[in-house]
Amino acid sequence: MSEPTPxxxxxxxxxxxxxxxxxxxxxxxxxxxxxxxxxxxxxxSRTATCSCGxxxxxxxxxxPHAADATGRxxxxxxxxxxxxxxxxxxxxxxCSVACSKAHHIPSDRxxxxxxxxxxxxxxxxxxFPRPCxxxxxxxxxxxxxxxxxxxxxxxxxxxxxxxCIGCRLCMAACPYGVRCFNWGHPQNPPEAxxxxxxxxxxxxxxxxxxxxxxxxxxxxxxxxxxxxxxxCPFGTIYFGDENEDAVTNSRGETLRFSKLLRDRxxxxxLEYLGTAPRCYYLPPINRQFPAPDQAKKKA
Numbered sequence: 001m002s003e004p005t006p007x008x009x010x011x012x013x014x015x016x017x018x019x020x021x022x023x024x025x026x027x028x029x030x031x032x033x034x035x036x037x038x039x040x041x042x043x044x045s046r047t048a049t050c051s052c053g054x055x056x057x058x059x060x061x062x063x064p065h066a067a068d069a070t071g072r073x074x075x076x077x078x079x080x081x082x083x084x085x086x087x088x089x090x091x092x093x094x095c096s097v098a099c100s101k102a103h104h105i106p107s108d109r110x111x112x113x114x115x116x117x118x119x120x121x122x123x124x125x126x127x128f129p130r131p132c133x134x135x136x137x138x139x140x141x142x143x144x145x146x147x148x149x150x151x152x153x154x155x156x157x158x159x160x161x162x163x164c165i166g167c168r169l170c171m172a173a174c175p176y177g178v179r180c181f182n183w184g185h186p187q188n189p190p191e192a193x194x195x196x197x198x199x200x201x202x203x204x205x206x207x208x209x210x211x212x213x214x215x216x217x218x219x220x221x222x223x224x225x226x227x228x229x230x231x232c233p234f235g236t237i238y239f240g241d242e243n244e245d246a247v248t249n250s251r252g253e254t255l256r257f258s259k260l261l262r263d264r265x266x267x268x269x270l271e272y273l274g275t276a277p278r279c280y281y282l283p284p285i286n287r288q289f290p291a292p293d294q295a296k297k298k299a
Contacts, residue, residue: 074152098231133277
């Protein structure tokens with residue numbers, strides 16, 4: 001496997017190098033923990049300090065480029081995990097709106113669609129937010145021929161668009177259908193040129209590349225909830241660190257991750273596929289919201 005390309009090299013140059021080598025031989029929310037992490041002795045560091053419910057956080061210094069080893073490491077000692085309580089989800093879609101606004105996602109796609117599901121035709125629907133599941137055994141990373149999609153040690157699966165060649169093998173390999181493709185030249189926000197590119201926020205976008213939900217790793221590194229979680233008014237989406245056995249939602253409820261899954265029979269979507277998702281669901285039992293038909297009758 002060739003060494004990662006330097007930050008100034010474009011992906012076509014990288015492909016040419018691969019070809020030559022082949023011929024010769026064949027990376028406004030609620031705080032939820034206290035964190036201080038360094039990403040390498042000669043690289044920029046991440047530093048964040050917050051207490052539960054506090055917004056006094058800081059993300060200092062530029063992040064290492066994803067082509068560097070430190071840029072692909074994630075936050076040492078962390079293992080991010082998400083829990084979605086389907087009993088609390090009203091289907092309002094504010095999680096998706098918050099995600100799209102923060103990541104400047106084009107109107108023709110959603111990183112977190114909210115699906116209406118029924119267990120039977122005669123039963124009331126429940127709502128199913130579907131992010132990327134950031135699998136511990138991700139099929140997408142195994143099929144990428146250039147290492148553009150990769151998994152960090154803190155559990156997130158990211159896409160480096162400086163390396164993506166648009167082959168879409170990762171899209172074919174993903175059993176959850178969570179990836180999108182930039183067919184045209186996307187519009188980027190004004191701050192993209194100032195902030196620069198990183199797989200941790202996914203823009204500036206490039207034509208002919210793949211994108212998806214990224215668990216907001218830049219927010220997590222600062223001790224903040226992802227935008228989908230903080231944007232949910234009902235506290236549906238919990239996020240936290242599996243190593244600390246703690247997850248928090250937008251209402252400031254911090255719970256034991258293991259106990260929450262045990263008490264509420266938490267499960268993972270299509271777990272039998274062996275992908276080991278890092279997103280768990282709590283079943284829609286004893287729902288806190290009436291079905292739409294019942295709400296109309298009561299009105």
